[in-house]
Amino acid sequence: MNTANDLVARGAQRHKQGKVQEAEGLYRRALKLNPNHPDAHNLLSVALRARGAVAEALAASTRAVALAPGHPLMLANHGAALAEAGQLPEAITAMQQCLALAPGDATTWRNLGQALAAAGRPADAVGPLTTATQLAPAMAEAWLALAHAQRESGNAFAARAPAARALELSGRDKGMAEQARFLLAALGEAETPDRAPAAYVRQLFDTFAPRFDAELEGKLDYRTPALLAEALLAAGIPAEGVLDVLDLGCGTGLSGVALAPFARRLEGVDLSPRMLEAARARNLYAALHEMDLLAFLPRKPAAWDIIAAADVLNYLGDLAPVLAAMRAALRPGGTIAFSLETGEAVPFALGEGMRYRHNPAHVLGLAEAAGLNLLAQTPVTLRQERGQPVAGALLLLRC
Ligand SMILES: C[S@@+](CC[C@H](N)C(=O)[O-])C[C@H]1O[C@@H](n2cnc3c(N)ncnc32)[C@H](O)[C@@H]1O
Structure with a gap:
């Protein structure tokens, strides 16, 4: 027999394999059996965010943190959902609460930095983004975000090294490489392309x-x-x-x-x-x-x-x-x-x-x-x- 726990576990497995739609279906079935399953709400929120269903994702993450208050992973995902929905002050608070409990979570340090930058506070973003790069030195997105935060806070010189690092780490990710090159060009460190990359805009x-x-x-x-x-x-x-x-x-x-x-x-x-x-x-x-x-x-x-x-x-x-x-x-x-x-x-x-x-x-x-x-x-x-x-x-x- 399928219990809610079984369905959530199977969903999480599918999720890891990149089968997000199947995972979403399994989380929903779990919630039919147990509408108060915090993991199911939390993982459903992640799946919904992946397909751009921002409002639904936020509703699910809100439910998850209400059912499991003080759970760092759920706060992290809730913070990410709030940021996606443009609720930046609330996102920043949720991420800070998460990091107080789980200071080793590099992704949330990165998300916090990105949320602070998006809220027009690039100088405040530099610390969290630096922490993210220290905890996860191979995370190209954190290096790129750090470079942007330095540039936006008027420190173009300090932006160069993290932008170059993002380019080195971009590997097969063409979009990341293009964005890092564009930033380096704006800093006078690479050839100027004919247009801004669409993904950047x-x-x-x-x-x-x-x-x-x-x-x-x-x-x-x-x-x-x-x-x-x-x-x-x-x-x-x-x-x-x-x-x-x-x-x-x-x-x-x-x-x-x-x-x-x-x-x-x-x-x-x-x-x-x-x-x-x-x-x-x-x-x-x-x-x-x-x-x-x-x-x-x-x-x-x-x-x-x-x-x-x-x-x-x-x-x-x-x-x-x-x-x-x-x-x-x-x-x-x-x-x-x-x-x-x-x-x-x-x-x-x-x-x-x-x-x-x-x-x-x-x-x-x-x-x-x-x-x-x-x-x-x-x-x-x-x-x-x-x-x-x-x-x-x-x-x-x-x-
Ligand atoms: C500074 S905003 C100006 C928006 C609006 N025209 C106004 O006056 O408020 C620039 C807008 O142009 C869009 N944009 C820039 N390059 C574009 C492109 N190649 N194709 C379509 N939209 C583009 C951006 O997404 C952004 O929304």
Whole structure:
């Protein structure tokens, strides 16, 4: 006969073999027999988190810690589920409680560091991440997170060695190698690639999503969407809700809010599912697409009256492919509107902030080659970064 314990043990075995779906089924059967089985709730939460069912995972981990208070493993998993759900202060507390009981848990030290960094406290993340690398010297992700925390707390020099270590340890993990190389490039220690790795952008904005709006509109004084809308109006484009508008890199939809008055139909594209979730909640977009913008643009040729990219092209280095793709997706007489972070270097430079800067004159040359003409160019301050204004430009182009 199958007892709840048997089912949980079999589930854990399947789980270890990577058969997560089967494991989930076994945990659920165990919970039918014993709805108060803490291990079943705990392991179910881990399985749910693995397939991105964030809210359900959190409900299961909450149940597990309620049934087995003070259990370090359950606190660790609960902390991870809270972090996934963007509840960072609660995640940090759960992880700290876990580590007080189980100070040798390298994964939770890493998760704690990542949660602190995600909460905008990179300097506080350095200690936990250093501990993680000491306890698990082969954990590439902890080295990479440590390098980012050092860089974000203004210590670029100290970021170099952990970034190099992450690259050495990446082995067959191509995504990890690409991310470590990208960071090393931003630190001036490797060749600059043509674009930011998609996995890096996705992870960055998934992590940032819960505090994106408050941070950008609050302390970073982010005005790019409003400035782009002003530039469109000044160029004589009517805000009368009659145009088909594509918001590239729509994020949480701050740009959608500014573009909506122009749109009969507004669609958004973004790499980050978490940013898209927030955008969806605004009920502004007729459709949202979780895709790389370069893959999305060719899907609908000559379809858009406005293609906008607010604070997005700074994640691409070589702008020739995106300009050509935007040109092909534009309806005759349509307008392309985007912001750039500006610099002198040609063709582009990657800053320590891990974003690309472009020289507007060079970009205009690329635009011309793609069959686009300048409609308007405005120098602007895009936002603040570490108390300093970020210099940029708004470009409006037409075919
Ligand atoms: C700084 S946010 C700006 C979001 C929004 N446009 C706004 O103004 O608030 C940049 C967004 O671009 C997205 N992004 C960057 N590169 C992308 C790419 N290649 N394809 C799709 N989305 C991308 C990121 O995921 C992120 O949500």
